[in-house]
Amino acid sequence: MKKTIQSGLLTLITILAIGCGTEEQKKTAENKQEKTITTNVKSNPLKDVYWGDTHLHTAQSFDAIAFGTFLGPEEAYRFALGEEITSSTGVPAKLSRPLDFLVVADHAESMGILGEIKAGNPKLMGNETIQRWNKMLNDIDLQKSLDVYEEMAGSVQPGADPLPDEVNNEEIITSIWHKNIDAAEKYNSPGKFTALIGYEWSSNTGGNNLHRVVIYKDGKEKTIQVLPFSSQVSDDPEDLWKALQAYETTTGGNVLAIPHNGNLSNGRMFPLINPVTGKKFSKKYVQNRNKFEVLYEATQIKGDGEAHPTLSPNDEFADYETWDKGNLDLTVDKTDDMLQFEYARNGLLNGLKLKSELGVNPYKYGMIGSTDAHTGIAAVAENNFFGKLPHMEPSDHRIDVPMLQFGDKKYMGWEMVSSGYTAVWAESNTREDLFDAMTRKEVYATTGSRIKLRFFGGWDFNESDLNNNYVQAGYDRGVPMGGDLKKPDGDAPSFLIHALMDPESGSLDRIQVVKGWIDAEGSLKEKVYDVAWSGDRKKDVHGKVPLVGNTVNLNDGSWSNDIGAVEFKKMWTDPNFDETQEAFYYVRVIEIPTPRWTLHDKIRFGLELSSEVPLTTTERAYSSPIWYSPDN
Numbered sequence: 001m002k003k004t005i006q007s008g009l010l011t012l013i014t015i016l017a018i019g020c021g022t023e024e025q026k027k028t029a030e031n032k033q034e035k036t037i038t039t040n041v042k043s044n045p046l047k048d049v050y051w052g053d054t055h056l057h058t059a060q061s062f063d064a065i066a067f068g069t070f071l072g073p074e075e076a077y078r079f080a081l082g083e084e085i086t087s088s089t090g091v092p093a094k095l096s097r098p099l100d101f102l103v104v105a106d107h108a109e110s111m112g113i114l115g116e117i118k119a120g121n122p123k124l125m126g127n128e129t130i131q132r133w134n135k136m137l138n139d140i141d142l143q144k145s146l147d148v149y150e151e152m153a154g155s156v157q158p159g160a161d162p163l164p165d166e167v168n169n170e171e172i173i174t175s176i177w178h179k180n181i182d183a184a185e186k187y188n189s190p191g192k193f194t195a196l197i198g199y200e201w202s203s204n205t206g207g208n209n210l211h212r213v214v215i216y217k218d219g220k221e222k223t224i225q226v227l228p229f230s231s232q233v234s235d236d237p238e239d240l241w242k243a244l245q246a247y248e249t250t251t252g253g254n255v256l257a258i259p260h261n262g263n264l265s266n267g268r269m270f271p272l273i274n275p276v277t278g279k280k281f282s283k284k285y286v287q288n289r290n291k292f293e294v295l296y297e298a299t300q301i302k303g304d305g306e307a308h309p310t311l312s313p314n315d316e317f318a319d320y321e322t323w324d325k326g327n328l329d330l331t332v333d334k335t336d337d338m339l340q341f342e343y344a345r346n347g348l349l350n351g352l353k354l355k356s357e358l359g360v361n362p363y364k365y366g367m368i369g370s371t372d373a374h375t376g377i378a379a380v381a382e383n384n385f386f387g388k389l390p391h392m393e394p395s396d397h398r399i400d401v402p403m404l405q406f407g408d409k410k411y412m413g414w415e416m417v418s419s420g421y422t423a424v425w426a427e428s429n430t431r432e433d434l435f436d437a438m439t440r441k442e443v444y445a446t447t448g449s450r451i452k453l454r455f456f457g458g459w460d461f462n463e464s465d466l467n468n469n470y471v472q473a474g475y476d477r478g479v480p481m482g483g484d485l486k487k488p489d490g491d492a493p494s495f496l497i498h499a500l501m502d503p504e505s506g507s508l509d510r511i512q513v514v515k516g517w518i519d520a521e522g523s524l525k526e527k528v529y530d531v532a533w534s535g536d537r538k539k540d541v542h543g544k545v546p547l548v549g550n551t552v553n554l555n556d557g558s559w560s561n562d563i564g565a566v567e568f569k570k571m572w573t574d575p576n577f578d579e580t581q582e583a584f585y586y587v588r589v590i591e592i593p594t595p596r597w598t599l600h601d602k603i604r605f606g607l608e609l610s611s612e613v614p615l616t617t618t619e620r621a622y623s624s625p626i627w628y629s630p631d632n
Helices: 021-039 062-066 073-080 113-119 128-137 142-154 170-187 237-251 283-292 344-358 431-439 470-477 597-605
Strands: 048-056 101-104 194-201 212-216 255-259 295-300 366-369 402-406 409-412 421-426 443-446 452-458 478-480 494-500 508-518 524-533 567-573 583-591 620-623 626-628
Touching: 048 073, 048 194, 048 212, 048 295, 062 113, 062 142, 073 101, 073 170, 101 170, 113 128, 113 170, 128 142, 170 194, 194 431, 212 237, 212 431, 237 255, 237 283, 255 283, 255 431, 283 344, 295 344, 295 443, 344 508, 344 524, 344 583, 366 620, 421 431, 421 452, 452 470, 452 583, 452 620, 452 626, 470 478, 470 494, 494 508, 494 583, 508 567, 524 567
Parallel strands: 048 101, 101 194, 255 295, 295 366, 366 443
Antiparallel strands: 048 421, 194 212, 212 255, 366 421, 402 409, 421 443, 443 620, 452 478, 452 494, 494 567, 508 524, 508 583, 583 620, 583 626
């Protein structure tokens, strides 16, 4: 039992001059040394699971510092490594278990500029607006700092006054980018801890969230040659992909982009037509999205985005930590017709439809989770949740105050989701192996707990595989999560599934397989199968397994793991397979109810909470899909 921005640029990317002579030779020698270190790392061909956060902001992000964050990349890495640090609000913070990797993904837009304005950098102080912002950022009243953020954020809206040229000071942004790279190089330790270099491109025109986190496979030698691509240059994802292609062409490196928070895009994340032009997608569009956007961040603090109850009315677990009020800044309310273009499951379905029309699936992504915390602290365990922003760090009032407010519309503190993490199955804990695993989609998302999950698909698995080396059988005779089933070599595909509970979280309620397909009439279909569950529960007349129960003690935050299972091993065969139909399958693992972070806060601070505040949660994991196509 457990108690407890570069708007002045004329080109899509800036290639910086590279030194020559002895300096170039030095860099070459350093690169060779790094490759030697990486080569000496122990590798497991059957792969191990590594845990991390691919989306964390520090004080180098303009919104983070405006809200009071002063922790930088170095503190973020130290915390991820398991060190105790002090948060921006003075609270000691430490993980019970270190992370294996981290991506510091500060916003490309005016990266580091607000910090320099606050510090009074003389290169920026010649502008009256900048001088005013300097005073506001240093005012004891946090609202003054937030007003600076609102001025900057509002500048990207149509018809808004332009920002001062100083906020796009290329020299300063370059310096900050290099500091972020240097911090990643300092803490990157192949085989022990991986610091992947990245940033966030933050397209938000009209308040519609189309943000992407950009992650590099490469180290300093290549990433220092470019500046992050800013949505102030272009808010069109196609231009971002052009910039990423230019990076790969110029440096020989590798890069990917990860969309997130489709639930705040108001129908623009997974559309069937180009939302910019209003026309059908071009072949180039779907090819580039398929190439660069191989993952989707399906769960994070700003809402879980796997499924929505309106879209999946027969899925009793679809309404999990759902944010569906409107777009990111609540300027446009949500309508039901937007939902099908926002959630991961329907994005996968829309990908099947677009493939049938265009021959390429632009939404063929693996599932990951991340925090999107703007505190420099990647902590999303329910009993150790440090929130989205500094004023949402542990306190006796964070539940009942707005996390974000726009006029009379707001997201309350209690609505924050303590989520999530990315799990990666890789040969070793290095930049190269983690990135390669991401690109082949052998990854999965969790809402914060560390459920261990494997998922293989094939045509000739049998029950005895589960009792032997099922992992070897999965690789030898099938494909792992993220893979493609080849042409049928049997009546129906079978899947090997193994889930092991997180010893610091709840035991397991059930394993489900979610299937999506396109039928002969071109209609999109889905079905959720319960394939393994704890106890002696029986399916009801509708084929549903009853809820596992709830043992959470609302007085002391304890619960019993006796009603769940420690692990599940299951071989499941699709009972409704049609070899002529495009389909995907992914696994959802659900824990028994455990205390939500709000209950921990209630007990810790002795709070009286309104009935609308949820006090329990059911943590879960989402595997990347396995696809079937009759064309394979």
